[in-house]
Amino acid sequence: MTEVTANTQAALRGGKGGSLLEVGARTRKRHRTERRFRLMGLAAVVFGLLALVGLMTSILSNGLSSFRQTYVTMDVYLDPAKLDKKGNLDPADLQKITTFTIQPLIQASLKTMMDERGIAVEGVDAKEAFALISKEAPAQLRHFVLADPTQIGKTVSFNMLASGRIDGYYKGRVSMESAALDRNISPAQLQLADELKQAGILESRFNWSFFTAPDASDTRPEAAGLGVAILGSAYMMLIVLVLALPIGVAASIYLEEFAPQNRWTDLIEVNIANLAAVPSIVFGILGLAIFINFVGLPQSAPIVGGLVLTLMTLPTIIIATRAALKAVPPSINDAALGIGASKMQAIFHHVLPLAAPGILTGTILGLAQALGETAPLLLIGMVAFVREYPGAPPEGFFDPASALPVQVYNWTQRGDPAFVERASGAIIVLLVFLLIMNAIAILLRRRFERRW
Amino acid sequence: MTSSVLVLIVLGLAIIAYFAGRQRALSLAKRDGAKLHSLPVYYGQSVALFLAVPALFLLGAWLFLQPVLIESSISGKIPDSAIPDGGAKSLVMVDVRRIAGGLSDLVTQGELSEDDLTLMRADATDIRARLATVGVALGSDVSPAVFEVAKEYRDIELTADLVRNTAVLVVALGFGYWAWARIQPKLRARNISETFVKALLMGSSLVAILTTVGIVGSLLFESISFFKMYPAEDFFLSTTWNPQFRGGSDLGFLPLLWGTLYVSFIALVFAVPIGLMIAIYLAEYAGPSLRSFAKPAIEVLAGIPTIVYGLFALITVGPFLRDWISQPLGLGTSSSSVMTAGLVMGIMLIPFISSLSDDIINAVPQAMRDGSYGLGATKSETIKQVILPAALPGIVGAFLLAASRAIGETMIVVMGAGASARLDLNPFEAMTTITVKIVSQLTGDTEFASPETLVAFALGLTLFVFTLCLNILALYIVRTYREQYE
Numbered sequence: 001m002t003e004v005t006a007n008t009q010a011a012l013r014g015g016k017g018g019s020l021l022e023v024g025a026r027t028r029k030r031h032r033t034e035r036r037f038r039l040m041g042l043a044a045v046v047f048g049l050l051a052l053v054g055l056m057t058s059i060l061s062n063g064l065s066s067f068r069q070t071y072v073t074m075d076v077y078l079d080p081a082k083l084d085k086k087g088n089l090d091p092a093d094l095q096k097i098t099t100f101t102i103q104p105l106i107q108a109s110l111k112t113m114m115d116e117r118g119i120a121v122e123g124v125d126a127k128e129a130f131a132l133i134s135k136e137a138p139a140q141l142r143h144f145v146l147a148d149p150t151q152i153g154k155t156v157s158f159n160m161l162a163s164g165r166i167d168g169y170y171k172g173r174v175s176m177e178s179a180a181l182d183r184n185i186s187p188a189q190l191q192l193a194d195e196l197k198q199a200g201i202l203e204s205r206f207n208w209s210f211f212t213a214p215d216a217s218d219t220r221p222e223a224a225g226l227g228v229a230i231l232g233s234a235y236m237m238l239i240v241l242v243l244a245l246p247i248g249v250a251a252s253i254y255l256e257e258f259a260p261q262n263r264w265t266d267l268i269e270v271n272i273a274n275l276a277a278v279p280s281i282v283f284g285i286l287g288l289a290i291f292i293n294f295v296g297l298p299q300s301a302p303i304v305g306g307l308v309l310t311l312m313t314l315p316t317i318i319i320a321t322r323a324a325l326k327a328v329p330p331s332i333n334d335a336a337l338g339i340g341a342s343k344m345q346a347i348f349h350h351v352l353p354l355a356a357p358g359i360l361t362g363t364i365l366g367l368a369q370a371l372g373e374t375a376p377l378l379l380i381g382m383v384a385f386v387r388e389y390p391g392a393p394p395e396g397f398f399d400p401a402s403a404l405p406v407q408v409y410n411w412t413q414r415g416d417p418a419f420v421e422r423a424s425g426a427i428i429v430l431l432v433f434l435l436i437m438n439a440i441a442i443l444l445r446r447r448f449e450r451r452w
Numbered sequence: 453m454t455s456s457v458l459v460l461i462v463l464g465l466a467i468i469a470y471f472a473g474r475q476r477a478l479s480l481a482k483r484d485g486a487k488l489h490s491l492p493v494y495y496g497q498s499v500a501l502f503l504a505v506p507a508l509f510l511l512g513a514w515l516f517l518q519p520v521l522i523e524s525s526i527s528g529k530i531p532d533s534a535i536p537d538g539g540a541k542s543l544v545m546v547d548v549r550r551i552a553g554g555l556s557d558l559v560t561q562g563e564l565s566e567d568d569l570t571l572m573r574a575d576a577t578d579i580r581a582r583l584a585t586v587g588v589a590l591g592s593d594v595s596p597a598v599f600e601v602a603k604e605y606r607d608i609e610l611t612a613d614l615v616r617n618t619a620v621l622v623v624a625l626g627f628g629y630w631a632w633a634r635i636q637p638k639l640r641a642r643n644i645s646e647t648f649v650k651a652l653l654m655g656s657s658l659v660a661i662l663t664t665v666g667i668v669g670s671l672l673f674e675s676i677s678f679f680k681m682y683p684a685e686d687f688f689l690s691t692t693w694n695p696q697f698r699g700g701s702d703l704g705f706l707p708l709l710w711g712t713l714y715v716s717f718i719a720l721v722f723a724v725p726i727g728l729m730i731a732i733y734l735a736e737y738a739g740p741s742l743r744s745f746a747k748p749a750i751e752v753l754a755g756i757p758t759i760v761y762g763l764f765a766l767i768t769v770g771p772f773l774r775d776w777i778s779q780p781l782g783l784g785t786s787s788s789s790v791m792t793a794g795l796v797m798g799i800m801l802i803p804f805i806s807s808l809s810d811d812i813i814n815a816v817p818q819a820m821r822d823g824s825y826g827l828g829a830t831k832s833e834t835i836k837q838v839i840l841p842a843a844l845p846g847i848v849g850a851f852l853l854a855a856s857r858a859i860g861e862t863m864i865v866v867m868g869a870g871a872s873a874r875l876d877l878n879p880f881e882a883m884t885t886i887t888v889k890i891v892s893q894l895t896g897d898t899e900f901a902s903p904e905t906l907v908a909f910a911l912g913l914t915l916f917v918f919t920l921c922l923n924i925l926a927l928y929i930v931r932t933y934r935e936q937y938e
Contacts, residue, residue: 030830037832041733044726045742048750048806051799055753058768059760250656258650259657271660277853277923278916279860281887282667285912288894289670296519296549311663318660344646372757375862375887379894394456405759412766412867420767427760438755 059431063424065171069207069222070162072133072196076109076141080153083145094149099138102145106130106137106160117199121192128186132193132202134161136216136223161209162202164222164418166193170204173417210425214387215402215410221418224411226426228386232302232401233371235393239306240313240370245363247310248317249352255318256325257347276315283312284376292380299381300400302390308380309370316369320362324355329452357448364441368434374405382406404430455515458617459508462624466504469628473499473635481637490642495635498645503628505652511620518612526605531597544598551594551602552609554583569603671916674909682903687910693873693884695893695904703907705914707873711790711883715869716858718794718879719801724851726798727805732835734806735813747810754803758863765796765868778880786870791879793868797861801854808853812846813839849930856922860915862887886911 082101086093107130114120114129137160145152161167165185168174176187196202213225259265287308291297297304328351336346377383382403390399402410404426411423474496481488488495523545530544555569572579579594594602635641679687682703690704730750734743770787773795778784816839824834840847870882871892893908 030833034830034832037835038733038737041729041737044729045733045738045746045750047726048730048753048802049746051802052749052753054768055756055760055764055799058764062767247656247659250653251659254650254653254657258653265657268657268660271664273927274920274923275660275663277856277919278667279857279862279887279919281860281862281890282671282912282916285890285894285909286663286667286670289674289909290666294520294670295516296523311659314659314663342642342646344649368755372759374757374759374762375866375891378862378891381895383895395454405757408759408763409863409867412763423763424767427763430757431760434755434757 059424059427062421063426063428066210066421066425067207067428068171068204069210070167070170070202070204072137072160072162072202073157074109074113074160074201075155075157076106077112077155078145078152079105079108083152084149094146097142097145099142102138102141103130106133106141113201119192119195119199121188121195123186123188124192128189129192131185132163132166132189132196134163134222135220136161161222162193164220164416166190166202167204167222168418169193170197171421173421210422211429214389215385215407216387217385218414218416221414221416221422224419224422226404226407226429228389229402229404229407229426230429231390232305232382232386233404235302235390235397235401236306236309236403237367237371238393239303239397240309240367241363243306243310244313244317244366248314248363248366249321249359251314252318252321252325253347253352256322257343257351272315272318275311276319279375280312280373281375281379283308284379286311287376287380298398298400300384300386300402301398302401302403303397304380305377305382305403306397308376309373312373312376313366313370316366317359317363320365321355321359324358324362325351327358327452328354354450357444361441361445364437364444368437368441371433371437372405372430374409377403377406378409383410385410404433455511458511458620462504462507462511462620465624465628466500469503469632470496470500473497473632476632476635477637477639477641480635484637486637488637489640494641494645495639498641498648499628499631499635501645501648502631503624505648506627507620507624510623511616514616514620518616522605522608522612526601526608529601529604547594547598548602548605551579551583551599552606555602555606558582572603667916671909671913674906675913677901678903678906678910681906687907691875693889695907697904701904703903705911707875708884708886708889708911709914710875711869711873712859712885712887714790714879714883715793715797715865715885716855718790719797719858720851720855722795722798723801723805723854727802727854728809728847730802730806731809731813735810736831736835736839747807750803751807752803753799754807756800758800758861759867761796761800762863762867765792765864769796770868773880781880783878784880784882786880786882788868788870788882789880790869790883793865794879796868797858797864800861800864801858804854804857805850808850809843809847812843812850815846816842845929845932849926852922852926852929856919856926859922860887860919862891866891886915890915 082105083097084094107126110129110133111126137158140160141158144156144158163185165174165179165182166189169179169185169190174182174185174190176190179185179187179190193202209223210225211230212227213223214228216222216224255265255268259268287304291304291307292299332350332354333346336350337343341349382401383406384400384402386400386402388400390396390401408423408426408430411419411426474492477488477492477495480486526548527545530548559566559569579599687703687705689706690702691706692702692704693707695701695703730746734747738746766788770789770792773789773792774785774787778786778789778791820838820842821834824838825831829837865885866888869885869888871884871888872882873884873889874881876883890908890911893905893911
C-alpha cells in the first residue's frame with residue numbers, strides 16, 4: 001500500500017495521477033494525516049508543559065503573599081497599676097497576668113496614639129479599632145512582660161500582627177464589598193486601616209514568623225506558622241536517614257554480592273519490587289496497627305512517622321544502591337580478590353566506596369519522596385493541632401509534632417480563607433526543600449559521575 | 453534509665469570492647485611470640501560486635517513485646533464495675549496508661565515521693581487536678597479501682613524496666629567478655645567478624661519480608677475482627693455506605709468501589725492518550741534540544757508530592773470546573789467532583805505513562821522502523837502499524853501500573869473528590885473513594901473496637917489486594933514482552 005505501488009497501479013489502469021512526479025490525492029491525504037499526527041504529539045507535549053506551568057503558577061500566585069504580613073507598630077504603656085498591682089515584681093504574681101489584663105493596655109495605647117495624630121474614622125470606636133490588631137498581640141505582650149518584668153512602667157514600642165482580615169485587605173482577599181457582608185470586619189474599619197497605613201503605623205513586611213511560629217487556632221490565621229511542622233519533618237527525615245540508609249545498603253550488598261540464587265532470595269526480591277508499588281496509605285495502616293496499637297508508641301510522634309517512612313523509602317534506596325553496586329566494574333572486585341583480600345574486604349574497601357556517590361544520590365531522592373508523603377502520616381495522627389515545639393532528640397522523637405505536608409492538609413480543612421494562602425505558602429516552602437534536595441542529588445551525580 | 457540512654461551505654465561499651473579486644477590480641481601475640489591470624493582490627497571488631505548486636509537485639513525485642521505482655525496481664529484486673537456503660541475496656545486501659553505516666557512524671561518532678569504514692573487513694577485526693585499540673589488531662593474523675601490498676605501498672609512497668617536494663621547489660625557484658633576471653637593469636641578473628649557481618653547483611657534484607665508480613669498481618673487480623681462484627685456479604689454487596697457514630701451503620705463497599713473506579717477511569721482516559729502521544733513525539737519526532745528540555749520538565753511532574761496536586765485541585769481546578777462548566781450546564785454545584793479529582797490525577801499520571809512508554813518505544817529495534825520506511829510508509833504509519841503493535845504489551849503494562857497508582861492515590865481524592873458515597877453517573881457530582889474513607893474512618897475520634905473504625909482495615913485489605921493484582925499483572929506483561937528482543 002505504498003505510494004509507488006499505488007501510483008504504478010494507477011498508471012497501469014490508465015487513470016489520472018499516473019505520473020510519479022505528480023503528487024496524487026491519496027498521497028496528499030496521507031501527508032495530511034502525517035502532519036496531523038505530528039501536531040497531536042506536539043500538542044500533547046505542550047499540554048504537559050502547560051500543566052506544569054499552570055500548577056506552579058496556581059501555587060505561587062496563591063502562596064507568595066504568605067511571605068509578607070501586615071504589622072502594626074506602636075508604643076504601648078505597660079501600666080504598673082494593671083500589671084503589677086502589688087508593685088513588688090513577684091514572679092508568682094506576674095504569672096497570673098492574663099491576656100485579658102493586657103488587652104485594655106493595647107486598646108488604650110491605640111486610642112491615645114490615634115487621638116495624638118488625629119486619626120479618626122466615623123463609626124469606629126476604640127473597641128472596633130482594636131479589632132484591627134491580631135488576637136495574638138496580647139499573648140505576645142504577656143510573653144514579653146514575663147520575660148523581662150523590669151520593663152513594667154515603661155513605654156515600649158511593639159510590632160504587632162494586624163488581624164487576618166486587615167492582612168487580607170492588603171493582599172486583595174478582602175474588599176470593601178466583602179467587608180460589608182462580613183461579621184468580623186466593616187468597611188469603616190478598612191478605611192481606618194488605610195489611614196493608619198498612611199500614618200506609617202500599619203505596614204507590610206517580610207514574614208519571618210511564618211517559618212518559626214507554631215500553628216495557630218482557627219480564629220487567628222495571621223499568626224499561624226510552620227515552625228513545628230519544619231522541625232517535625234526534620235526529625236522524621238533524620239530517623240529515615242539513620243535507619244533506612246544502613247539497612248538499605250546492607251540489604252543491597254547482601255542481595256547483590258552474597259545472595260545465592262534460590263527461592264528465598266527470589267522471594268526477597270519480589271517482595272522489594274512489590275513494596276515499592278504498595279499504595280502509601282497502606283503503610284499508614286501498618287503504622288497504626290503495629291507501631292501505635294501493638295507496640296504502644298505515642299500518636300502524632302515523629303518516631304512513628306519516621307519508622308513508617310523508613311519502611312516506605314527502603315525499596316527506593318535498595319533499588320538505587322543495587323544499581324550503583326552493579327555499575328562498579330567487576331575488575332575492581334577481581335583485582336582486590338586477586339591480591340588476597342577476602343570477599344568482605346573487597347566489597348567494603350573497594351566496591352562500596354566507588355558506589356557511594358550513586359548510593360547517596362538514591363538516598364537523597366528517597367528522602368525527598370518521604371518528605372512530601374502525606375497519606376500515611378494522616379493515619380498515625382500527625383494531623384493533630386500542635387502548638388508546643390517538640391523537645392530535643394532523642395526524647396523529642398516521642399513528643400507530638402506536625403509535618404510539612406500534613407500541615408498543608410490541616411490548613412486546607414480550616415474555615416477561614418486566609419488559611420488557603422498559608423497552605424500554598426507552606427507548599428512553596430516544601431517545594432523549595434525538594435528543589436534543594438534534588439539539586440544536591442544532581443550536583444553529586446555530576447561531580448562524582450565516572451565512566452568506566 | 454530510658455531505652456535511649458541504654459542504647460548509648462551499649463554503644464559506648466562496644467567502643468571500649470573494640471580497643472580491649474585489639475589490645476589483648478596484640479599483647480598476647482607479643483608475649484607468645486606468635487603471629488596473629490588476622491589484622492588486629494578484626495579482633496577488636498569481633499568483640500565489639502558480640503557485645504553490641506545481641507544486646508541491642510534483646511532490647512529491640514523487649515521494647516516490642518513488653519507493652520503487649522503488660523497490657524494483657526493488667527487488663528484482666530480491671531473490674532467490670534470500672535468500665536462505664538457503653539464504653540470498652542480498651543478505653544479504660546488508655547486512662548490507666550495515662551494515669552501511670554502522669555504519676556511517674558509527678559515523681560520525677562519531685563512533687564510526690566514513692567511513699568506518698570503508695571498511700572495515695574483516689575477517693576481521698578483529687579488526682580485529676582494533680583495530674584493536670586504535669587500536663588496529663590483526664591476526661592473524667594478517676595475511680596478508685598482504675599487508680600489501683602494504674603498504680604499496679606506503673607509498678608509492673610518499673611520492675612519490667614529494671615529487669616530489662618539488667619538483662620541487656622548482662623547480655624552485653626557476658627557476650628563481650630566471652631568474645632574477649634577467647635581471643636588467641638591463632639583465633640580466626642577475620643572469619644568470625646565477617647560471618648557476623650554477613651549475618652547482619654542478611655538480616656537487613658529480611659526487613660522487606662517483615663514489612664510485607666506486617667502489612668498483610670495487620671490488615672488480615674483487624675479485618676477478621678471487623679467481619680466478626682459485621683457480615684461480609686453486607687460489606688461486599690450492599691449499595692449503602694452510611695456509617696453512624698452510635699452503631700447500626702450500613703457499611704456497603706460498592707459505592708466506594710464505584711467512586712474509586714470512576715475517578716481512576718477519568719484519570720486514565722485523560723492521561724493515557726496524552727502520555728502516549730508525548731512519548732511518541734519525544735521518541736520519534738522531537739529533535740535533541742526539545743527532547744533534552746521537555747523530557748525532564750515533564751518528569752518534574754512525577755516528583756511533585758501528591759499534596760501539591762491535591763491543593764491544585766482544591767483551589768484552582770475545582771472552582772474552575774464548577775464556575776465554567778458544571779454550573780452553566782446545570783450539572784452540579786459542588787467544586788469537589790469526580791471530574792476535578794480525575795483531571796488532576798490525570799496530570800499526575802502523564803509523566804508516569806510517558807516515561808515508561810518512552811523507554812518501551814525506544815526499545816523497539818531500529819530495523820523494524822527501517823523496514824517500514826523502506827516499504828514507503830510515512831512516519832505516522834510506521835508508528836501506528838509497526839511500533840505501537842510491537843510495543844503494545846509494554847504500554848499495556850505501563851497502563852496497568854498507572855491504574856494501580858490511581859486506585860491507591862489518596863491526597864488528590866481526599867481534597868478533590870468529596871466525601872459523599874453514592875452510585876452516580878454524573879462526573880460533576882462529588883463522590884468518594886476507598887482511600888478517602890480509610891482516612892476519614894481512621895482520623896475521627898471514634899472508639900477503636902467498633903466496626904465503624906475497623907472497616908478501614910477491611911477497605912485497606914481490598915485496596916491492597918486490588919493494587920497487588922494489578923501490579924503483578926503489569927510486571928508479568930512487561931517482563932514477557934521484554935524477552936522478545938533480547
